[in-house]
Amino acid sequence: MKGLDTNNLCSHGGDMLAYLYDEMAVADRGSFELHLADCGTCIDNFAELSQSRYPVYEWKRAEFDRLPTPRVVIPVEAASVSWFEKLRATFAFRPAFAFGTFAAIAVVASLAALVMIGGSYGTNEVAGGVPPVVTPVLPTPEVDLRLPEQGTSQVAIADEPKATARREETPKAIVKASSAAPKQAARSARPKATQQAKRNERIPALNTADEEDDSLRLADIFEEIGISES
Amino acid sequence: MYKDLADEQLVDLASGVDPDAFGEIVRRWDRKIFALCFGMLTREDEARDATQETFIAAYRNAARFRGDAKVSSWLHRIAVNQCLTVKRRAKTRSEEYLDDETGESDRVFVAPIAYSPGNEAEQSERLRVVRQAVSSLPVDLRQVVVMKEFEEMTFQEISDTLELPLSTVKSRLYTALKQLKMKLDRLPVEVV
Numbered sequence: 001m002k003g004l005d006t007n008n009l010c011s012h013g014g015d016m017l018a019y020l021y022d023e024m025a026v027a028d029r030g031s032f033e034l035h036l037a038d039c040g041t042c043i044d045n046f047a048e049l050s051q052s053r054y055p056v057y058e059w060k061r062a063e064f065d066r067l068p069t070p071r072v073v074i075p076v077e078a079a080s081v082s083w084f085e086k087l088r089a090t091f092a093f094r095p096a097f098a099f100g101t102f103a104a105i106a107v108v109a110s111l112a113a114l115v116m117i118g119g120s121y122g123t124n125e126v127a128g129g130v131p132p133v134v135t136p137v138l139p140t141p142e143v144d145l146r147l148p149e150q151g152t153s154q155v156a157i158a159d160e161p162k163a164t165a166r167r168e169e170t171p172k173a174i175v176k177a178s179s180a181a182p183k184q185a186a187r188s189a190r191p192k193a194t195q196q197a198k199r200n201e202r203i204p205a206l207n208t209a210d211e212e213d214d215s216l217r218l219a220d221i222f223e224e225i226g227i228s229e230s
Numbered sequence: 231m232y233k234d235l236a237d238e239q240l241v242d243l244a245s246g247v248d249p250d251a252f253g254e255i256v257r258r259w260d261r262k263i264f265a266l267c268f269g270m271l272t273r274e275d276e277a278r279d280a281t282q283e284t285f286i287a288a289y290r291n292a293a294r295f296r297g298d299a300k301v302s303s304w305l306h307r308i309a310v311n312q313c314l315t316v317k318r319r320a321k322t323r324s325e326e327y328l329d330d331e332t333g334e335s336d337r338v339f340v341a342p343i344a345y346s347p348g349n350e351a352e353q354s355e356r357l358r359v360v361r362q363a364v365s366s367l368p369v370d371l372r373q374v375v376v377m378k379e380f381e382e383m384t385f386q387e388i389s390d391t392l393e394l395p396l397s398t399v400k401s402r403l404y405t406a407l408k409q410l411k412m413k414l415d416r417l418p419v420e421v422v
Contacts, residue, residue: 014400016404017385017400017403017404018385018400020269021378021385022272023384023385033314033317036310036314037310037311037314040299040303040307043303043306043307043310044302044303044306046266046269046270046306046310047262047266047269047302047306047309047310048407048408048411049269049404049407049408049411050265050266050268050269050270051262051265051266051269051411052407052408052410052411052414053265053269053379053407054261054264054265054268054269055265055356055360055363055410055414056360056364056375056379056410057268057379058356058357058360059357059360059361059364060379060380062353062357063357064380
């Protein structure tokens with residue numbers, strides 16, 4: 001900025017505009033003002049610049065500053081959003097939504113884990129390490145309830161306490177089992193008849209037409225009214 | 231009566247036999263001194279006070295005025311010294327306010343301009359002349375004036391916008407203001 005005006009030989013001539021427009025660094029202002037107070041050339045130069053600037057400032061203040069700031073409205077058409085976009089926007093990444101989803105998954109997972117762990121404890125062992133109580137279903141002893149014949153009464157009488165003893169033995173057969181062996185025994189002890197009945201229920205009867213057909217046959221009707229088919 | 235006299239003659243008269251001659255000095259120079267004060271203080275209220283103080287000081291010291299300097303330079307020097315005094319006072323005051331934590335010094339007052347039909351007509355004529363003078367500037371100079379004065383951009387912002395060196399921007403504005411001064415001085419209407 002130095003040497004703006006060839007007639008101005010002062011070295012501070014370049015700082016004039018920065019000072020006039022208040023853009024001079026605060027640290028430099030003091031030294032410039034000290035110089036300005038003593039330098040007649042700079043005083044006249046600064047006065048000239050100020051005097052030509054002020055009318056422009058006055059013009060701007062009178063005609064432009066009072067004008068309201070124009071409000072610019074840019075018409076933007078609302079873009080049509082497809083249903084897919086709406087759906088996508090619904091599931092778009094949102095911190096709260098993501099956190100809620102994560103929390104829900106965590107809750108469901110922990111509940112499922114609890115159920116699974118609880119189920120395994122129920123079959124293998126009771127929580128707390130106490131072995132489960134397994135009651136094996138033993139086959140009911142066949143008791144001969146026929147009336148004793150002559151001569152065999154002693155035998156029958158002798159057998160009866162045995163049977164009673166076996167019956168009474170059943171409650172006593174409650175065993176506390178902690179290993180898999182009693183469990184296996186309990187499973188095998190289930191009546192096979194029940195399982196078979198269940199299977200039969202599940203299998204649909206397909207070829208039962210030949211076994212039993214109560215529908216009215218033409219031959220039967222002929223036979224009833226005494227007309228032979230031929 | 232005083233219109234045909236030069237500034238130096240008026241000062242001589244004011245310091246001696248005719249104190250009223252100083253009124254013509256004030257009429258001729260009040261806007262220019264105000265513009266200078268405004269350039270230094272950037273506040274209209276302070277600039278008005280400084281202008282008034284400048285003319286009071288000039289009147290009191292009219293007897294000391296020597297004819298080897300121009301009246302304009304004499305008045306400019308008094309005005310600059312008045313402005314520096316105002317600045318020093320304001321700085322001291324702001325430090326005192328800072329100590330008191332009042333913060334009153336931040337207030338900016340703009341002195342109301344006296345309204346009269348004559349003032350308004352004069353004002354509109356002045357604005358027309360300024361508009362004409364600015365319009366007649368070369369485009370590259372006018373561009374910098376508009377960006378600086380109307381858009382209130384800093385020199386650096388203008389430099390970035392126009393992709394010009396900072397020194398070129400300042401040089402253009404300096405030249406523009408100088409040309410503007412010449413154009414305004416040539417016009418019959420007293421703009422400054």
